[in-house]
Amino acid sequence: MTDVPFQPDRATERPRSQWAEVWAQFKTHRGALIGLAVFVALVLFVSVGPLVWTRSPTYINPNAAEMILSRNKPPSWQAPLGTDQLGRDMLARMMAGGQVSIAVGLVAMVISMVLGTLVGVLAGYFRRLDGPLMRLTDLFLALPLLPLLLVMVMLFRDPLARSLGPEGGTFLLIVTAIGVTSWMQAARIVRGEVLALKEREFVLAARSIGTPARRIILRHILPNIVSPIMVSATLGIASAIITESALSFLGLGFPPDFPTWGRLLFDGVEYIQQYPARVIWPGLAISLIVLSVNYIGDGLRDALDPRIRGR
Amino acid sequence: MRLRTALMGACATAAMALPALAERGSDGNVNILYSQAVSILNPYLSSGTKDVEVSSLIIEPLAGFDEKGNLFPRLAAEIPTLENGGVSEDLTTITWKLKEGLLWSDGTPVTSADVVFSWQYCTHPEGGCAQAARYEGVQSVEAIDERTVKVTFSAPKPNPYSAFVGSTSPIIQKAQFQDCLGAAAATCTAQNFGPIGTGPFRVTEFKVNDVVQLEANPHYRDPEKPAFATVMVKGGGDAAGAARAVMETGEFDYAWNTQINPELQAQMKAGGKGQFVSAFGTLVERIEMNLTNPSPSLPEGERSTVKHPHPFLTDARVRKALSMAIDRNLLVEVGYGEAGRPTCNLVPAPEIYASDNTDCLTQDIEGAKALLEEAGFTPGPDGIRVNADGVRLSVLYQTSVNPVRQDFQALIKQWWNEIGVEVELKSIDPGVYFGGDPGSPDTFQKFYADVEMYANNFDGTDPEPYLAQYLCDKIPGPENQWQGENINRYCDPAYEALVRELAQTRDIAARAELVKRMNDMLTKESHVVVPLVDRGRLSAHSNTLGGVVLNVWDTELWNVQDWYRIK
Numbered sequence A: 001m002t003d004v005p006f007q008p009d010r011a012t013e014r015p016r017s018q019w020a021e022v023w024a025q026f027k028t029h030r031g032a033l034i035g036l037a038v039f040v041a042l043v044l045f046v047s048v049g050p051l052v053w054t055r056s057p058t059y060i061n062p063n064a065a066e067m068i069l070s071r072n073k074p075p076s077w078q079a080p081l082g083t084d085q086l087g088r089d090m091l092a093r094m095m096a097g098g099q100v101s102i103a104v105g106l107v108a109m110v111i112s113m114v115l116g117t118l119v120g121v122l123a124g125y126f127r128r129l130d131g132p133l134m135r136l137t138d139l140f141l142a143l144p145l146l147p148l149l150l151v152m153v154m155l156f157r158d159p160l161a162r163s164l165g166p167e168g169g170t171f172l173l174i175v176t177a178i179g180v181t182s183w184m185q186a187a188r189i190v191r192g193e194v195l196a197l198k199e200r201e202f203v204l205a206a207r208s209i210g211t212p213a214r215r216i217i218l219r220h221i222l223p224n225i226v227s228p229i230m231v232s233a234t235l236g237i238a239s240a241i242i243t244e245s246a247l248s249f250l251g252l253g254f255p256p257d258f259p260t261w262g263r264l265l266f267d268g269v270e271y272i273q274q275y276p277a278r279v280i281w282p283g284l285a286i287s288l289i290v291l292s293v294n295y296i297g298d299g300l301r302d303a304l305d306p307r308i309r310g311r
Numbered sequence B: 001m002r003l004r005t006a007l008m009g010a011c012a013t014a015a016m017a018l019p020a021l022a023e024r025g026s027d028g029n030v031n032i033l034y035s036q037a038v039s040i041l042n043p044y045l046s047s048g049t050k051d052v053e054v055s056s057l058i059i060e061p062l063a064g065f066d067e068k069g070n071l072f073p074r075l076a077a078e079i080p081t082l083e084n085g086g087v088s089e090d091l092t093t094i095t096w097k098l099k100e101g102l103l104w105s106d107g108t109p110v111t112s113a114d115v116v117f118s119w120q121y122c123t124h125p126e127g128g129c130a131q132a133a134r135y136e137g138v139q140s141v142e143a144i145d146e147r148t149v150k151v152t153f154s155a156p157k158p159n160p161y162s163a164f165v166g167s168t169s170p171i172i173q174k175a176q177f178q179d180c181l182g183a184a185a186a187t188c189t190a191q192n193f194g195p196i197g198t199g200p201f202r203v204t205e206f207k208v209n210d211v212v213q214l215e216a217n218p219h220y221r222d223p224e225k226p227a228f229a230t231v232m233v234k235g236g237g238d239a240a241g242a243a244r245a246v247m248e249t250g251e252f253d254y255a256w257n258t259q260i261n262p263e264l265q266a267q268m269k270a271g272g273k274g275q276f277v278s279a280f281g282t283l284v285e286r287i288e289m290n291l292t293n294p295s296p297s298l299p300e301g302e303r304s305t306v307k308h309p310h311p312f313l314t315d316a317r318v319r320k321a322l323s324m325a326i327d328r329n330l331l332v333e334v335g336y337g338e339a340g341r342p343t344c345n346l347v348p349a350p351e352i353y354a355s356d357n358t359d360c361l362t363q364d365i366e367g368a369k370a371l372l373e374e375a376g377f378t379p380g381p382d383g384i385r386v387n388a389d390g391v392r393l394s395v396l397y398q399t400s401v402n403p404v405r406q407d408f409q410a411l412i413k414q415w416w417n418e419i420g421v422e423v424e425l426k427s428i429d430p431g432v433y434f435g436g437d438p439g440s441p442d443t444f445q446k447f448y449a450d451v452e453m454y455a456n457n458f459d460g461t462d463p464e465p466y467l468a469q470y471l472c473d474k475i476p477g478p479e480n481q482w483q484g485e486n487i488n489r490y491c492d493p494a495y496e497a498l499v500r501e502l503a504q505t506r507d508i509a510a511r512a513e514l515v516k517r518m519n520d521m522l523t524k525e526s527h528v529v530v531p532l533v534d535r536g537r538l539s540a541h542s543n544t545l546g547g548v549v550l551n552v553w554d555t556e557l558w559n560v561q562d563w564y565r566i567k
Helices: A018-027 A030-047 A064-069 A090-125 A127-142 A145-180 A184-198 A201-208 A213-249 A261-269 A277-304 B002-021 B049-055 B112-123 B182-187 B189-193 B239-247 B262-269 B316-324 B328-335 B365-374 B403-418 B464-470 B493-504 B508-525
Strands: B029-034 B063-065 B071-073 B093-097 B138-145 B148-153 B201-207 B211-216 B230-235 B254-256 B274-289 B340-342 B394-400 B422-428 B451-456 B529-542
Touching: A018 A030, A018 A277, A030 A090, A030 A277, A064 B328, A090 A127, A090 A145, A090 A184, A090 A213, A090 A261, A090 A277, A127 A184, A145 A213, A184 A213, A201 A213, A213 A261, A213 A277, A261 A277, B029 B049, B029 B239, B112 B138, B112 B148, B182 B189, B239 B254, B239 B262, B239 B274, B239 B529, B262 B274, B262 B328, B274 B316, B316 B365, B316 B529, B328 B340, B328 B403, B328 B529, B394 B403, B403 B422, B403 B451, B464 B493, B464 B508, B493 B508, B508 B529
Parallel strands: B029 B230, B029 B254, B394 B422, B394 B451
Antiparallel strands: B063 B071, B093 B148, B138 B148, B201 B211, B211 B230, B254 B529, B274 B451, B274 B529, B340 B529
């Protein structure tokens, strides 16, 4: 009975892919898992929801008498989240609003990450570009964001609306505006990381065998700075959603009948005392998406860092 | 039974007679809340309504307007007219006579020199008087004797009641202000914060942008008034907070301008401590139709100018159909409640000038559709009407950022969609929209949209200057830096003739006829201006405060000397 069957130890376990490794680590972060679940739930709510709940978010009852009766209704089976001051269905408005807010958040984040990483890597890796690019970053950081956005909206709204329609034009304008005004933090973080990595032995080794700069960046540097980029990306989604809300607040975002979470919040403020639900739902949705994205970022950072992974 | 009725009758009579029997200062303190704090007590140095109104407790003009818009004498013995010889036949002079025995609150007599000085003070070339418009056209003001002043105009003036009339041009004391002429005006802090006046109250303490404490003026001309010994005017907060302080908590007796949504109004009324009072002036929320083409495909400088007429809004039938599709009663219900009433008139008040035009008050969707058919617009494949030339009924509808206006936009868009008109909405920051900056494409004067919505009114009770805005030469355009007042780019020789006729008509009944005629031309005949809601002033007062009569033609505190405490 001393014949113990051969037990493979961890080191000889069937090798797993890097992403499986990451997922295994990610799973151990409870907050990140909950965050991911909430995020997926919200995305499903806004994308699949409208296919199930087919009421139009802008439908107002054309019959005046019925419209008056359908205003400011509490939650019921006809309108699970109640109706607003014009009798529009709040659930449908939350879904439509979420589509825009989440899309703006994601697209603006992608734009700002691409820009930030590009500037950061170039500045960190090429000494000659460091000065000018970092001064440009400082310049953008010093620019007051809101006035700049106002000018951009004023200059480009009409031409864009003409070529892409009022909604498409505004969407492109807003994501670009938010994207090009929020890449600076990412650029600074990336530059710092690149500066440190550049002096490490494996980069030196790669350089000594004549690897071109492009390849070193793609093969050795970028994979090592994924975790800070991920973290700023998740933070970026949150701030993009909030900036869009601020623009809607000022009446500079989408056309007024086009719901977004920020606008729903703005419209609800006037009724906060009588119908607090009107502000609670969009406020809760914005908070949830921001929190969940932050937790996902936290979990991803841990999971992507090989030095933390497995501990 | 009969005895009881008689007793009740006696009690009621006694209760009604109570204010008249009251003696000065018998009712204690009254608290007034202005949601915008008072920053100065000299209306000549501020155009803010809150400053003008609170100073009207202290200083008074020769005559004021009552709640119906009629003139009544304050410091003057009577209103000068053509009949009593106070106004000269050629309309170039007006002679005012002061009441006898008037005293300032420091006990010195009021004389004609003070009246002359008030004019000099405001028209001093080095001073920036906020109310200079009241003295426009005044050539000279002379004191004939101790109590008589003669105002001479540089040209005949059909409406001579501008100088020294209304709370914006009060009489100030010469002795107090004589060192404050011209550039020195703003430096006279003591005077501007505590003017000596003839009104029912005088200042005891003034904290800038916070609170004004007043006490009854011991030298007020009516020995029995005011009933209140002291007044506290507190400033700050917002409309909803102000309404709550009167209606729900009862901390204040009167709150100025409590413009809040109808739902909240109903909720606050349930508080049971106060009531809302509303009065309607000339402020009309309206949709303006652009008669010129705002298309962005036109070169800059030609958009929305008379060079390019609008592709479909120049057709009166289309404009009428757009107006017919609107349910104004519903708009009032949703947006204003007690503070608004549906109207079809551009000039809804004063009563003598208001046309009996009520055709637009019932919504008629089917009629609107039929009218568009008649104009040659038939529904295309997407439900939007197109005419034979391929002109699509698609409008850009702009207004300022404001919750009520956005609700109106959503409702009107729905109705217009129903009759086959495509609507794109746009809302603009009010600072930009009303800012008048010729460099911005988003001002209401530039009107880079097909229709736009805002509210406007006229100053005083005479609609002549207001109606004269719709002249051809007042069309905004690049050549006048977009500063014209004829927002619709309306131009009609028949209308111009009426404007000229009005300027030469003196008889009040004939003037009223002309005003009605012009109002109808702009509204029900052409639908160039589509009035929606006559917006009133809404204030709140406590159930224990009596004598409040809301006045939209002059200061809201115009009859504060008659206010009393209901016991």
